[in-house]
Amino acid sequence: MFREINCITIGGEEAVRKVIEETPVAVFVNGRHLTTVILSPGGFQEFITGYLYTEEIARTVDDIESIRVEDNRISVLTKNPFRRGSVKKTILSGCGGSVSYIDAQKLPAIRSDLAATVPEIEAAIAALPRSGRLETVALAGGGRIIVCSNDLDRHNALDRVIGHGLKSNLEFSRLTVLSTGQVTSEMVRKCLVANIPVLVSTDLPTALAVDVAKEAGLCLVGSAGTPDMAVFTHPERISGIEGG
Structure with missing residues (x-):
């Protein structure tokens, strides 16, 4: 996924840098x-x-x-x-979220009674392999990483792990998605289609992602792996927290 490219440093020296391929x-x-x-x-x-x-x-x-x-x-x-x-x-979002359109009638709702635990989330996030400059998305269950993928774009990485889950006949309603980077409304939509009830990220969700997840029964967890970890929607899907 990386290729070595010759370059010149600011100091005028020849150098080689590994850059991401696309x-x-x-x-x-x-x-x-x-x-x-x-x-x-x-x-x-x-x-x-x-x-x-x-x-x-x-x-x-x-x-x-x-x-x-x-x-x-x-x-x-x-x-x-x-x-x-x-x-x-x-769900359509304009640049910077300035324009958005949600057809609520076409959004599937989550159909699952899964209640993940805080220790499971913490264990899965700790096990999530980080690729540095690439985005990482994984499917996890019971605190264990089942499949993980890296890509330039976390939306593509999410499609990759969902594709693996389909080929492996995984029961999405019992799984959690883990992701690096901000959670967008498009990632929420993909989880809704796959009926994945919990989406956890090392970063924060967008406001539109929160609105859509709240409406459709998806639990969003942000800042996972840090002291600032917080549940933004449907805390009842996370056992072991106040209000859950």
Whole structure:
């Protein structure tokens, strides 16, 4: 995921720095171009499986007939070859959150009675491998990391771990998502589609993410792994805290 690049320091000396690689990948569904995404190299099978699921293009793994991965192209055939892929955007945010639109009627609600514990969250966050300059997202259960992924973008990393979960027949309603970076409304939407009841981040959620999570039954935990860890929505999903 890194490549060594020659450069000149401010002091005029030759140097080599490791920089993050990024790959533009065109996604085609049933022969039609759906979108082009920027990904870290590798793991495209898991990414596209999770992406099609969280964008509600494929409701199960069985809806996907085949996936062909080439250098900069992912070609997908669904069981219905005449279906035209279209990316649903239930939640849209403008730059800096200045413009937003929420179609509340299309947001699924969480269906789970999971109540995670504070020690489980703390143990999972402590075990979360940090990649430095890449974003990290993981699925965890019972304080244990089940699958972890790194990417330039934490939304892509979330699709990757969801794709792994689909391929492995994981029960999302019993799991927690762990993430580095700020939690956005789009990450909340993806968790709602997958029916993942708890989303924990080392950073804070956006205000829109809090609003959407509160409405749909998703528990948001921010600043995990620090003394400032706090539950922003649905504290009843975290046992062992006041108000839970």
